Amino acid sequence: MDWLQFIASVIGSLAWPTAAVVLGFMFREQVRKLLDKMKTLKAPGGIEAAFTEQVSEVAAEVKYIPEPASSAKKENAVATVPYQEQSADDLAGYLVGPIRPTAAILDTWRSIEAYIYELYRAYWHEEPKSGTWLSIVKGFNNFEIFSDELLKIVLDMGRLRNQVAHSRFEPDEDAARDYVSTAQRVLATLAGVRERIVEDEKRGVPKASKR
Missing domain, CATH: 1.20.5 (Single alpha-helices involved in coiled-coils or other helix-helix interfaces)
Known part of the structure; x- marks a missing residue:
């Protein structure tokens, strides 16, 4: 060579x-x-274990969503969402019985999705002509109606719902309870957002322009 x-x-x-x-x-x-x-x-438990861990992470984050404030007190809004501290069992008591965790999670997400559309109607006074809940929440975030923290939690809840809907596994009951408990707090926050929308409208606060 x-x-x-x-x-x-x-x-x-x-x-x-x-x-x-x-x-x-x-x-x-x-x-x-x-x-x-x-x-x-x-991993031990596979997809189920990963799902349980992700639900726990979102459940921990939901406590730090800022309180939806009206424009009049927006700069001073630093408090967390007011709610009574309750256990997952108190909030998800209907899981006791024949209801499967998958059904509970899917039903719970439908409640969140329905309230998102209700917020759209409350803000624009019309039915959504196009788009999905995803485009609505992103739009509300752009308009500063949704905080970044609330947007992230809602997106995470939707992502977890999709994992359950499109994967062949049944979450354990504790994960379902955590999901429902977190959803209850998200719904309480969305109710606060609706109150802000109504209050701002009464005060004559200009609305964002549709893009």
């Missing part, structure tokens, strides 16, 4: 590792998602 052949063989041996590194960098986001999915499937 002469020097040219030796150099060619070295370059050839380095080509595939280099290509692998380059491809790994180019598709790093897809690789990360795939690894996360593999980690979830291999």
